[in-house]
Amino acid sequence: xxxxxxxxxxxxxxxxxxxxxxxxxxxxxxxxxxxxxxxxxxxxxxxxxxxxxxxxxxxxxxxxxxxxxxxxxxxxxxxxxxxxxxxxxxxxxxxxxxxxxxxxxxxxxxxxxxxxxxxxxxxxxxxxxxxxxxxxxxxxxxxxxxxxxxxxxxxxxxxxxxxxxxxxxxxxxxxxxxxxxxxxxxxxxxxxxxxxxxxxxxxxxxxxxxxxxxxxxxxxxxxxxxxxxxxxxxxxxxxxxxxxxxxxxxxxxxxxxxxxxxxxxxxxxxxxxxxxxxxxxxxxxxxxxxxxxxxxxxxxxxxxxxxxxxxxxxxxxxxxxxxxxxxxxxxxxxxxxxxxxxxxxxxxxxxxxxxxxxxxxxxxxxxxxxxxxxxxxxxxxxxxxxxxxxxxxxxxxxxxxxxxxxxxxxxxxxxxxxxxxxxxxxxxxxxxxxxxxxxxxxxxxxxxxxxxxxxxxxxxxxxxxxxxxxxxxxxxxxxxxxxxxxxxxxxxxxxxxxxxxxxxxxxxxxxxxxxxxxxxxxxxxxxxxxxxxxxxxxxxxxxxxxxxxxxxxxxxxxxxxxxxxxxxxxxxxxxxxxxxxxxxxxxxxxxxxxxxxxxxxxxxxxxxxxxxxxxxxxxxxxxxxxxxxxxxxxxxxx
Amino acid sequence: xxxxxxxxxxxxxxxxxxxxxxxxxxxxxxxxxxxxxxxxxxxxxxxxxxxxxxxxxxxxxxxxxxxxxxxxxxxxxxxxxxxxxxxxxxxxxxxxxxxxxxxxxxxxxxxxxxxxxxxxxxxxxxxxxxxxxxxxxxxxxxxxxxxxxxxxxxxxxxxxxxxxxxxxxxxxxxxxxxxxxxxxxxxxxxxxxxxxxxxxxxxxxxxxxxxxxxxxxxxxxxxxxxxxxxxxxxxxxxxxxxxxxxxxxxxxxxxxxxxxxxxxxxxxxxxxxxxxxxxxxxxxxxxxxxxxxxxxxxxxxxxxxx
Numbered sequence: 001x002x003x004x005x006x007x008x009x010x011x012x013x014x015x016x017x018x019x020x021x022x023x024x025x026x027x028x029x030x031x032x033x034x035x036x037x038x039x040x041x042x043x044x045x046x047x048x049x050x051x052x053x054x055x056x057x058x059x060x061x062x063x064x065x066x067x068x069x070x071x072x073x074x075x076x077x078x079x080x081x082x083x084x085x086x087x088x089x090x091x092x093x094x095x096x097x098x099x100x101x102x103x104x105x106x107x108x109x110x111x112x113x114x115x116x117x118x119x120x121x122x123x124x125x126x127x128x129x130x131x132x133x134x135x136x137x138x139x140x141x142x143x144x145x146x147x148x149x150x151x152x153x154x155x156x157x158x159x160x161x162x163x164x165x166x167x168x169x170x171x172x173x174x175x176x177x178x179x180x181x182x183x184x185x186x187x188x189x190x191x192x193x194x195x196x197x198x199x200x201x202x203x204x205x206x207x208x209x210x211x212x213x214x215x216x217x218x219x220x221x222x223x224x225x226x227x228x229x230x231x232x233x234x235x236x237x238x239x240x241x242x243x244x245x246x247x248x249x250x251x252x253x254x255x256x257x258x259x260x261x262x263x264x265x266x267x268x269x270x271x272x273x274x275x276x277x278x279x280x281x282x283x284x285x286x287x288x289x290x291x292x293x294x295x296x297x298x299x300x301x302x303x304x305x306x307x308x309x310x311x312x313x314x315x316x317x318x319x320x321x322x323x324x325x326x327x328x329x330x331x332x333x334x335x336x337x338x339x340x341x342x343x344x345x346x347x348x349x350x351x352x353x354x355x356x357x358x359x360x361x362x363x364x365x366x367x368x369x370x371x372x373x374x375x376x377x378x379x380x381x382x383x384x385x386x387x388x389x390x391x392x393x394x395x396x397x398x399x400x401x402x403x404x405x406x407x408x409x410x411x412x413x414x415x416x417x418x419x420x421x422x423x424x425x426x427x428x429x430x431x432x433x434x435x436x437x438x439x440x441x442x443x444x445x446x447x448x449x450x451x452x453x454x455x456x457x458x459x460x461x462x463x464x465x466x467x468x469x470x471x472x473x474x475x476x477x478x479x480x481x482x483x484x485x486x487x488x489x490x491x492x493x494x495x496x497x498x499x500x501x502x503x504x505x506x507x508x509x510x511x512x513x514x515x516x517x518x519x520x521x522x523x524x525x526x527x528x529x530x531x532x533x534x535x536x537x538x539x540x541x542x543x544x545x546x547x548x549x550x551x552x553x554x555x556x557x558x559x560x561x562x563x564x565x566x567x568x569x570x571x572x573x574x575x576x577x578x579x580x581x582x583x584x585x586x587x588x589x590x591x592x593x594x595x596x597x598x599x600x601x602x603x604x605x606x607x608x609x610x611x612x613x614x615x616x617x618x619x620x621x622x623x624x625x626x627x628x629x630x631x632x633x634x635x636x637x638x
Numbered sequence: 639x640x641x642x643x644x645x646x647x648x649x650x651x652x653x654x655x656x657x658x659x660x661x662x663x664x665x666x667x668x669x670x671x672x673x674x675x676x677x678x679x680x681x682x683x684x685x686x687x688x689x690x691x692x693x694x695x696x697x698x699x700x701x702x703x704x705x706x707x708x709x710x711x712x713x714x715x716x717x718x719x720x721x722x723x724x725x726x727x728x729x730x731x732x733x734x735x736x737x738x739x740x741x742x743x744x745x746x747x748x749x750x751x752x753x754x755x756x757x758x759x760x761x762x763x764x765x766x767x768x769x770x771x772x773x774x775x776x777x778x779x780x781x782x783x784x785x786x787x788x789x790x791x792x793x794x795x796x797x798x799x800x801x802x803x804x805x806x807x808x809x810x811x812x813x814x815x816x817x818x819x820x821x822x823x824x825x826x827x828x829x830x831x832x833x834x835x836x837x838x839x840x841x842x843x844x845x846x847x848x849x850x851x852x853x854x855x856x857x858x859x860x861x862x863x864x865x866x867x868x869x870x871x872x873x874x875x876x877x878x879x880x881x882x883x884x885x886x887x888x889x890x891x892x893x894x895x896x897x898x899x900x901x902x903x904x905x906x907x908x909x910x911x912x913x914x915x916x917x918x919x920x921x922x923x924x925x926x927x928x929x930x931x932x933x934x935x936x937x938x939x940x941x942x943x944x
Binding site for chain 1: 840841842844845846847848849850851852853860863864937938939940
């Protein structure tokens, strides 16, 4: 059922399992009802995968919630259209009209759903076994014992190791990837004919994402169900979809087979979206990073402006002394337990990490959750104290600095956090947030003579806001008036306030929509070209890293396993973990889809070790010009 | 779970010791000579010395504390200065009426509060919610002595259905427990409503709906089970306060409980009784806290295992 021909056949020949006709959904807003989904139509055939793609606010999630009428419980209501669904008995039903409560016999039975957040989607007070068995008991009328056996079979089906032991566990004892497997087991326990997966892998690490995507595809082939895949990730779309529905501002703007959408997008928004998607391998053969060739969709006309050729990022001043030098940095956390808080174990977050960042350079720290990349950044910033090792900034060992020097250091190293919603104080104006570092550090902006300090700071705030693409009058507004991308711009303006030399960007674009993400990446690169900034770019996203970085350090379990120029690491990866990480990244190109259905398993191991059990750290050995790799099996065991 | 329980109980002992030191020190921190206080204002110096020897007040402090602790463990607190009866007897007689009244009041108030709270939360913004919350706010605002007097006037004086005051049959419990529980029920209703609304927004409630769980079970199983976790804490706190004895309710209904004993003992400066009461109230709170923790762990597996 894969490929263009198969998809076309599915549409023509197979009678539709689900057909949505002119669906409109409204929510009550302050000024009357707001249409969040407007006249959306599409069909899903048995065995077919339809991806609904869009960014935040496109209405894709609301559409998915409407199909089972879950939207009624979230404050929305269907104001138009039909949702025709063919049940197992062959009868067709319109799900849009009956009261939401009357559909319980169908939910979880004919249509099932998997949600984005595995960490919060399972009920914390019930065991895994009970939660899976509940649906089976409700819909199949089995008794407790039989339902439990069925739950066990489902856990085996989603390839959970030692499923029998898992039945009596509670959700908090499982990792995110495991929980998502449990969610899938639960969703498929009644063999639904349609599975709706709403961003099922967005919260997961790439290697875990690859496992879950393959699992869903395998089970789909086994059970012959239709799948609706809601996602913002074009890489995932290219990997899984037969057909694609592109949504923008509550409307369907384009629909087609996955090949057609990727090769010949028609609507300007689809074109813009595709231009913003970071594609792993896009810079093959180039030494230096390059900005995204961005198409901009004009809000009013939905017309794309032609892209200017993106400039090459040749900013590294290699002859100068390194700005930041980290040597044998180790950060460990003690795990204490019991009444007397005795030391039970240690988290080996960062182990003997060494690297340097040159002026004007972007060094990327990449790795999956728990690899120690954020702790490294926080330790450099002084938010976390190092267990051992040295950090030299501008030639000075930071450990030797007095409190005055430490404060000065914090002025010259700035941090941008992942979540722009949480990192701005909602009670302070944007102008205050941007000015605050200058006030804290007693920083006097250089300005026209004769200005009072207050006026000078105000002018500087206006100038900073302009530089990050906002307007000076935005200074008087509050954070809730801005979108996620705008807030991240404000955070960048704040980071730039005291004229820093190094910016640590910790997953700074991870929470943003792709088009916004591309804009912010371009902004960071533009600022680097203008001001000669250095970046320590902490990220889990290999494709974004390929865009921005001059050099890359791959971290795994607290250690750097590979370090080298971007091109060398991406085109000639030496460490098995680097290769595994890259293989797991979904490629936004359906013609390069991995047909390999071999299931990947394995968890990301924990950096918690018992006392005295120190991890072995191998030195990095050169394998090419400026390219180093750790010669040991850490992370290569797969 | 057993390990958790043993750990919690072991943690109580040091707390109890600290409290006992305070209670012991209480008499010695009072202005004046305790021996003279006990002997009375008319006693001669000789009498005072006799009392001092009799009470062991001439011994070193740590010996006195040791004896106090030993006696306290056996429930022996000396005699009341007012009635000259053993303190344990005075308190023992008053404790059970207060405990019974508290339990009856807490049971109805908790159940009513939960029902009103859940009913309001599931019909949020509709008339049932507004009615429920108006009742709850009135319950908090209404003075309990006034309610008690109104009820006596109606049910005892006018209708003659219930006894005006006293303690003994089940009829005696009706009005005092209603009066005592009203405020608790109101607080519980508001608290349950907000806890429930918060939990109802959680992703796992949506998951429950998505797998076809009927509305009734979504409310009473998936949502309430999680909302219970903060509610348990609230019930424990309220229970502890009521166990101290309600002075107002006990006075209005002439209920022979701890609240009135406390007022009397403070009025007469009956220090031995006050001492025992402080120890009793502390012990009550500690035991309730322990119960809350156990219930908490039963309701919340994350606490059970960490």
